[in-house]
Amino acid sequence: MTNSKHLSPGEARAQGPTIKQTLMADAIPPPPALLAQSQQFLGDEDIPVSRYTSRAFFQREVDSLWRYSWQWACREEHIPDEGDNYVYNIGPYSVIIVRVDDDTIKAFVNSCTHRGTRLLASEGCGYSQGFTCPFHGWSWQLDGSIKNIPGRWDFPHVNGDSHGLAEVSCERWGGFVFINIDPKAKPLADYLGPMDEHFKQFPLQQRRIKTHVKKLLPANWKVAQEAFMEAYHNFETHDSPHGANAQYDIFSDYVSRFIHNIGHYSPEALADYPGEKWRAPPLTEQQQLEALAIEGRVLKDGETARQIAAQTLRETISAELGVDLEHCSDSVMLDSIEYHLFPNMFFFPGVMIPMVYRFRPNGDDVDSCIFDIMVMELMPENAEHPEPPEPIELGIDQSYTDAKELGWLAPVYDEDTSNLQMQTLGLKGASKGVSLGNYQESRIRRVHKTLDNFMKEHEQPSQEDNNG
Known part of the structure; x- marks a missing residue:
């Protein structure tokens, strides 16, 4: 970790190469949108647990958030x-x-x-x-x-x-x-802000719904979506070194993003994580390539696992889908690039990781929510959209592996949601608030600040006020 003794709050970053440095070293460099950086320190006070557990707070969201948000x-x-x-x-x-x-x-x-x-x-x-x-x-x-x-x-x-x-x-x-x-309602364009310009480089209208999974999760909608807003959990939850040096951007009150690299990781970024698994000795480029399930390919001098993984995907996906990926950047091919649009929407413009997410309250239950996953597959230019598949509905106790269409993603989603029940129970008995990292969890804090401002703007006077 960067020595933070002489840094202002929120300025500390992980050691090792930055995301931008990694992207600029790619064989095919990224589009301008991925080089944009925007971060701000939003405070370090605890988040009250009542925001996740209180029936009264939930009702405020019903009255002043869901009726007024895009x-x-x-x-x-x-x-x-x-x-x-x-x-x-x-x-x-x-x-x-x-x-x-x-x-x-x-x-x-x-x-x-x-x-x-x-x-x-x-x-x-x-x-x-x-x-x-x-x-x-x-x-x-x-x-x-x-x-x-x-x-x-x-x-x-x-x-x-x-x-x-x-x-x-x-x-x-x-x-x-x-x-x-x-x-x-104000126009959607006001809400989207920079997303509209960024996604001109990742046209979602040229994608089809390959798979739609709709699952009930045992957690408040904010608890559930926050599990997907940072890569800090990757080390423990996924037993993965990727994401320790992820980049987090806050572009507006409504729009934020993270980027974390696939096919490349920095052992330096794991300097103060427990154990030696990912640090000594660090994986060689050849081992990283094999970890990406690309076997039988021996790297030549100067080649990296990330470059070869991206090129292999270009060739494979282009042949499968009939799309031209010749100029698609390594980052868009490989990386986990996640935009969040307030209050509950996630858009991934990548090719290997091409999802959209949505988190909604499950009726009037504070402690459960509906999680929609759509895998958005690239389509050839000018192709007509096929009829979308029916959603696969999974119960609260079902595994994502019951949705065979998710393939390799299914066990990852099981890992991502495995802690939610325990977190829900823990929040109900918590003796203090939720503490967030200044940088890695800044997107979560942005949502809470926007939520407060949004509800204050749209809260209606009480009946007593109306009669007063």
């Missing part, structure tokens, strides 16, 4: 044709996203404007020529306008404008359909 609900290929719809649930809220015509996608609150009954019961894909309430038969066109009211004579006070379906803000980006229940 979230991706589905992909455009979930609703390719007129009448196709997708139901997305977040906490107590439910939204219908519908393809109105070739060029128009709208979103509506999944609730009858007569007496509130949900119009569509199940989350996921569906089709209809309109929407009909199963209670009294009120119906609406795809654009949300009133179609029919049985016993119309008894509702002279109802007109189309007053009782059309309640529209929800809806925008598209990177092939994803985003919703915001707040009708006065």
